[in-house]
Structures are given as C-alpha cells and as structure tokens.
Amino acid sequence: MSLRYEKLYIGGQWVRPHGSDVITAVSASTEQELGSVPLGVEADIDDAVTAARNAFDEPRGWATWEPAKRAEVMERLADAIDARKDEMVRRISSQNGMPIVIAEQLEGGFPSMLLRYYAGLARQAATEEERPGLLGGTTLVRRRPVGVVAAIVPWNFPQALTFFKVAPAMAAGCTVVVKPSPETVLDTFLLAEAAEEAGVPAGVLSFVPAGREVGAYLVSHPGVDKVAFTGSTAAGRSIAEACGKLLRPVTLELGGKSAVIVLDDADLSTSIEQLFATSFINNGQTCYLGSRILAPRAKYDQVVDVFSGLASGVAIGDPLEPTTQIGPMVSARHRERVESYIAKGKAEGARVTVGGGRPEHLDRGWYVQPTVFADVDNNFTIAQEEIFGPVLSVIAYDDVDHAIRIANDSDYGLGGSVWTADPERGAEVAKRVHTGTIGINAYLPDPTAPFGGVKASGLGRELGPEGLAAYQQLQSVYLDRS
Incomplete structure (x- = not known):
C-alpha cells in the first residue's frame, strides 16, 4: 500500500505546505513507488524556524524547563518511537535498502537508546558551577542551550543520525528543525506522529523534507543558532563556509576512507x-x-x-x-x-x-x-x-x-x-x-563516547557527554564577594 502524506509537521501541528510538489519515495529493491510526502520550500523553513524560535525564546519556553522535566518528555518520545519500531525499520529498509536485521539493531534501537541516555545526562549534569577567582570574588559558570538547531540528516542511517543530533539538543534545551534526506522521508513522518503522541511541546521539533537548495537556505537562516550536519565532505565544506561567514557554530560528520x-x-x-x-x-x-x-x-x-x-x-x-x-x-x-x-x-x-x-x-x-x-x-x-x-x-x-x-x-x-x-x-x-x-x-x-572525525572527516563530536556540550554555550557571571 502506498503511503501518502499531504501535510508537514511544523510547530506541533500538521499544516499544509506552501508548495505543491512532492517527494516520491521509491523502493531500492523493487524500484516501485512506496509513497509520497510534500516537498518543503523556503516558506516552510521560515515557518519551522519561527516555531522553533518562539518555543525557545518565550519566557516559559523549552529552554527554561527544568532538565528533569525535559527528560520526561524525551522518555515519552522514546516510548512512542519504540511502539512504532517495527514499522519504522520496514520503511527505512524499503527506502534505502538497508538489510532489515541491521535496521532492527541500529535504526530500531538507537533512537530510543539515545533519547534515554541523554535524558539521564540531563538529570545528572550540572548546568552551573561556582569557581573561586584568582583576583578576588567568584565566577558562576553557566551552561546554556545554544538555541535553534538546524539538523540536516542523510539517508544511510536516517533515524539513528537524526537522534545523534535531536537527543542531545533536546536535553540541552534547544529546539530543532530537522531536514531529512529526500531518499528517506516516510520514516520521518512516522517520527513526527510519535512526537505528537508523546506531547513534545509545539516548536521543539519540526520536520521539513527538502532538497539541497532548501537545505542551504536553512543553514543560512537568520533564525538558526547552530547547524548539525551529517553527509558528504563536499556538502560539509559548503556548510562550513556558510557558517564561517555567519560565525555560526556547526558540527560536521563527513566522509571517511x-x-x-x-x-x-x-x-x-x-x-x-x-x-x-x-x-x-x-x-x-x-x-x-x-x-x-x-x-x-x-x-x-x-x-x-x-x-x-x-x-x-x-x-x-x-x-x-x-x-x-x-x-x-x-x-x-x-x-x-x-x-x-x-x-x-x-x-x-x-x-x-x-x-x-x-x-x-x-x-x-x-x-x-x-x-x-x-x-x-x-x-x-x-x-x-x-x-x-x-x-x-x-x-x-x-x-x-x-x-x-x-x-x-x-x-x-x-x-x-x-x-x-x-x-x-x-x-x-x-x-x-x-x-x-x-x-x-x-x-x-x-x-557514551565521542564520535567524529579529523581532517576532511569533519568538525566537532557527537555522542557522549561531549555531544551534549556541543549544544550548550558558556556564560560566566562574575560575583564580587568583597
């Protein structure tokens, strides 16, 4: 049966896309159509970033929640994903050709595992510490969420690599706009259904499947604070160049040999x-x-x-x-x-x-x-x-x-x-x-351990506590104790 989605999940709602084109998902093994989803355009990115910006900036928004409360939402999302695991791995294997035994282990297991792991870190990791100064007084060092994250995900491990980014970002208090690859889109809509069921607050997660040009628009969007990308080294260089001009933090997990x-x-x-x-x-x-x-x-x-x-x-x-x-x-x-x-x-x-x-x-x-x-x-x-x-x-x-x-x-x-x-x-x-x-x-x-490359294999690290730190920025508050 062909799956057909006509709306995008943006800002906690299913909304009509601004464009009329669709992405057709095709089986890698039969070459037959599996379904279709809307092809996102720049206006859809604008809506998603605005929703993420509002969810982050509002006085009682996601960034202000106690880490333990964010962890509860993440664990509900993990449960909702687990309930859809069999269908998730079937969709992924059908689209990208991954043997289903591998998909069950990695695509079926990693998303909820990462959500629960980072929920645990959110509960345990201190977000503030006082340091005695050498010049008198003390300094309060705070770890604050970096803001709105653009997560650009490839087709080879679409759900696992989505949560390499989404899980630590949510734990840190960031909001995320996910742009999945056009080759693997049907699994993204199943994830959106899980987010809705789990009660993820509006704007914390939005999904806009789109091509390279719209992805580039998201990378340079003025409402984005950080970019997290997994993909080819050639694309990574372009993203690094754009982020460098904007002085925008970026994590790049790129190619290997x-x-x-x-x-x-x-x-x-x-x-x-x-x-x-x-x-x-x-x-x-x-x-x-x-x-x-x-x-x-x-x-x-x-x-x-x-x-x-x-x-x-x-x-x-x-x-x-x-x-x-x-x-x-x-x-x-x-x-x-x-x-x-x-x-x-x-x-x-x-x-x-x-x-x-x-x-x-x-x-x-x-x-x-x-x-x-x-x-x-x-x-x-x-x-x-x-x-x-x-x-x-x-x-x-x-x-x-x-x-x-x-x-x-x-x-x-x-x-x-x-x-x-x-x-x-x-x-x-x-x-x-x-x-x-x-x-x-x-x-x-x-x-539990940092993953990433050197040289042309990327910048920064994902996974482990280091993966959480990548979605935080430091603020020093100097306290005069005299």
Whole structure:
C-alpha cells in the first residue's frame, strides 16, 4: 500500500505546505513507488524556524524547563518511537535498502537508546558551577542551550543520525528543525506522529523534507543558532563556509576512507562476523567503514583470500528478508557512482578478486556485488576517494611503521580498526593512527563516547557527554564577594 502524506509537521501541528510538489519515495529493491510526502520550500523553513524560535525564546519556553522535566518528555518520545519500531525499520529498509536485521539493531534501537541516555545526562549534569577567582570574588559558570538547531540528516542511517543530533539538543534545551534526506522521508513522518503522541511541546521539533537548495537556505537562516550536519565532505565544506561567514557554530560528520590494519599475528578466520561489520555493514553505505585493508606483505595473499571469501559468501537480496546481508544501493544514481569507481579501479591496474558487477539473479533493484580489489596502491583513486558502497581495496605493507604511514596517508580520518592477537599491541598501533575513532578487533560507535572525525572527516563530536556540550554555550557571571 502506498503511503501518502499531504501535510508537514511544523510547530506541533500538521499544516499544509506552501508548495505543491512532492517527494516520491521509491523502493531500492523493487524500484516501485512506496509513497509520497510534500516537498518543503523556503516558506516552510521560515515557518519551522519561527516555531522553533518562539518555543525557545518565550519566557516559559523549552529552554527554561527544568532538565528533569525535559527528560520526561524525551522518555515519552522514546516510548512512542519504540511502539512504532517495527514499522519504522520496514520503511527505512524499503527506502534505502538497508538489510532489515541491521535496521532492527541500529535504526530500531538507537533512537530510543539515545533519547534515554541523554535524558539521564540531563538529570545528572550540572548546568552551573561556582569557581573561586584568582583576583578576588567568584565566577558562576553557566551552561546554556545554544538555541535553534538546524539538523540536516542523510539517508544511510536516517533515524539513528537524526537522534545523534535531536537527543542531545533536546536535553540541552534547544529546539530543532530537522531536514531529512529526500531518499528517506516516510520514516520521518512516522517520527513526527510519535512526537505528537508523546506531547513534545509545539516548536521543539519540526520536520521539513527538502532538497539541497532548501537545505542551504536553512543553514543560512537568520533564525538558526547552530547547524548539525551529517553527509558528504563536499556538502560539509559548503556548510562550513556558510557558517564561517555567519560565525555560526556547526558540527560536521563527513566522509571517511578508514583503514583496517591487519597485524602479522592476527587470525582473521575467527573474526568473520566482526570483519563484515567493519567493512560491509549497510551495503557499504556507512561513513566510518574500513574500506582500505592494510595487509602485511608476508600474509598478503591470505588476507586477500579472507576478504574475498567474505565478499563472495554473503547473502545478497531483498533487504526485508531476515537472511539478507547485502541489499541494494539507495538509488540508481548512487549505483552508477559506485560502478564508476569499480571501473576506475580496473583501469588503474587493480585486480578484482570477487564481484565487480551486478548480481545475476536479481533483475530489479539497484544492486552491486560486494567487490574486493587486490594489488592496490594507496595512491589509486579507489584507495583515496570515498566510494560509499561494498568495495574494498587490499593494500600491502612492509612493517608496522609502513602500515601507519599508509593509514595516515588519507584526506580522511573518521574510523578504522586494528586486528591482532595482542590487544595491547593493537592499542599502541591504534594510538598512532590519525583518526577520530578506531577499534581493536571490532568497531562500532558507542553512545557514551565521542564520535567524529579529523581532517576532511569533519568538525566537532557527537555522542557522549561531549555531544551534549556541543549544544550548550558558556556564560560566566562574575560575583564580587568583597
């Protein structure tokens, strides 16, 4: 059944959009229409920002609520989302091709988990402290909410990444205008229904699905105090430029080209499930994935065989089937992009050991075979540019110092992992990699720890207490005690 929404959720109400165009949601696996929602225009952004501004600025508005009271609203929202979890993951998997088993774990679990985590921090974290001064008197240091937040969310983990932003922002006392990606919009309207049911105060959360131009309008809107963006590095640079001119705080979680460093003592045969999670999860459409496999030259062929076997052994098919491990790309355009990189890898002299084409047994959907390249030099395009698909490059190194030089020879620095029989040795290697996050014999961001990148992978951090601090600003009140 096709889902059709005709109104937008803005300022706590379902309102008619100012435009007449719609976004049509399409199944990544069947290429059939799933539904449609209104396409937001600049006037809709104006309404959403005004509602958020009013909810933040009014004398008894959201920003003035006691943290414990805000936490209660957040927990009600978590309950309302949990009640819709099954439908939420079905909509997401249908739209972007994420295997439903992964969607159940991440898209179904992270939103309410983050809301409850930040509700707990809101109750516990002090918003004021007195500091004794060196010049006499004391200073009252206050943590205040930054204001109205523009949250721009991608299509690959649409709900999880929404709540990377919404949960700490709400806990801090901010109000939020969310602009979801056009590729994943049906899940956003389910979230809006949950917000309405949970009694989230009017203007605290509004949702305007729109394209890039309207997103740029939101970023530069005079009523916005902070921007939080997850997406490509190219788009992130444009947003950073706009925010820089406005002196507007911005958090950017951008692209990655993370390194998987396999040390000479690693036994990869015991870590197949973890290797899959670090290299192929969500069909390779994950920013932090380790797509550069660094293998010791003495064990190079063995490492190539392990990853080739991993790629050839996965189940490719309908993302709504629980046995599926690899689903389709999110769109025909994105599949073309991934296939263009596979062609570049072949042209530059890399050797395809498995994959390289489309699955023969699937005549519909935007599928790409999991692909492994051997004989890759780190200067090759496929080793330097983010592909955002199920494509791995295996690169040989001579010793650990050489491996670290290769790992750090990248414009990006978001994720990564080290594989070894000696975790302490692995930790020492990990500390030398210039990246925002890295794992030992596994990798998965945890809500309690800061997540984000260095270099072209972004600015700022999400998750953990640091994620809450990103939505606060400091005020010093000097007290004369003489």
